[in-house]
Amino acid sequence: MTPSRPRRHSAYILLAALVAALSALAIPACSEGAMGGSAWYHALDVIAAVNESPPAVPLLILSGGSVARECTVGDSDWAAQVRRRGGPEVVAYNISSQNRTFYEEVALVWALPQVPTIVFIGVNLERFTSPYQSGTISLTPDPAKSANYQPHTHTQSKILTLAEKQARVRYWVTKRYPVFKSRYDYNLRQLERLVRVCKGRGLHPVILELPRNLAVIGSAFDVPVRQYHSGCYAIARKYGIPFVNFMRDARLLNRDFYDLGHLVEPGRTKYQRLLSDKTIFLLKRYGMTPPVYETPSPTPSASGGGT
Numbered sequence: 001m002t003p004s005r006p007r008r009h010s011a012y013i014l015l016a017a018l019v020a021a022l023s024a025l026a027i028p029a030c031s032e033g034a035m036g037g038s039a040w041y042h043a044l045d046v047i048a049a050v051n052e053s054p055p056a057v058p059l060l061i062l063s064g065g066s067v068a069r070e071c072t073v074g075d076s077d078w079a080a081q082v083r084r085r086g087g088p089e090v091v092a093y094n095i096s097s098q099n100r101t102f103y104e105e106v107a108l109v110w111a112l113p114q115v116p117t118i119v120f121i122g123v124n125l126e127r128f129t130s131p132y133q134s135g136t137i138s139l140t141p142d143p144a145k146s147a148n149y150q151p152h153t154h155t156q157s158k159i160l161t162l163a164e165k166q167a168r169v170r171y172w173v174t175k176r177y178p179v180f181k182s183r184y185d186y187n188l189r190q191l192e193r194l195v196r197v198c199k200g201r202g203l204h205p206v207i208l209e210l211p212r213n214l215a216v217i218g219s220a221f222d223v224p225v226r227q228y229h230s231g232c233y234a235i236a237r238k239y240g241i242p243f244v245n246f247m248r249d250a251r252l253l254n255r256d257f258y259d260l261g262h263l264v265e266p267g268r269t270k271y272q273r274l275l276s277d278k279t280i281f282l283l284k285r286y287g288m289t290p291p292v293y294e295t296p297s298p299t300p301s302a303s304g305g306g307t
Contacts, residue, residue, distance in 0.1 A: 039097030041146035046093045047111045054113045058288040060092040063105050064122025067210045067261040068096035072272045087280035088289045101130040102190035107137040109197050116288050117203045124210040128187040129179045154258035156265050165216045180224050188231045195239050204286050207232050209245035211263050215254040246274045
């Protein structure tokens with residue numbers, strides 16, 4: 001089963017060694033403030049734990065920004081659902097955090113143990129607005145900063161009104177779309193770099209479309225969405241990996257969202273169910289399920305054995 005909290009203590013010693021190794025590789029970095037606060041340090045806890053005790057069953061990692069953080073019910077729940085719906089036993093972690101960039105995820109992927117792993121890389125419009133980054137990233141855990149981690153910050157008891165959501169659509173088109181256009185090429189290169197690093201370490205990267213409130217957005221974002229979809233499909237074809245998009249099948253309603261992308265309880269239940277089914281398919285595709293042995297039929301006796 002997936003532990004509710006990753007183990008700490010001695011695992012930090014191992015991660016400290018990884019920090020030194022990654023620094024030598026000039027893994028990219030950004031300021032702590034942009035790395036998602038307690039959720040960032042929770043991700044470091046997870047990486048420390050899976051390095052200290054590499055799982056003997058397939059490892060599932062979901063990484064992205066705050067939209068990805070909100071789209072699963074919980075780690076143990078995801079793992080149990082995979083098993084319940086016909087998959088093998090797995091260990092699953094959603095290590096997403098606010099403002100996570102593809103650039104930062106390269107460091108996290110480098111720090112993962114080389115065990116059978118599927119890395120779901122969440123994509124949406126905002127991930128292609130991330131600013132240019134350079135330098136080395138610190139992967140030093142901090143128990144005090146991860147202690148208050150909560151996987152969900154939004155709930156169905158308090159969601160934005162329809163008018164507020166519509167205002168956010170207009171804001172994105174006028175203010176964020178120009179940022180998307182200016183930074184798209186850079187971030188697409190970082191996504192490809194992330195995929196390349198995953199493949200180089202023997203992990204299985206999967207590009208995953210994150211939730212989008214189509215009930216409110218309508219066709220307002222169609223042009224930029226088509227643009228990044230085109231880029232994601234090109235990377236998927238080049239490296240022979242999936243680009244998973246089950247937005248239509250999820251049938252998400254406006255009330256499933258806090259805003260334009262962050263899911264609340266009903267929505268994350270719908271989304272995780274489809275994610276679990278796709279996970280099972282991919283586990284089988286990558287040969288990460290245990291073999292099924294048929295019980296041999298009894299061998300008839302030479303004399304026929306009749307009575």
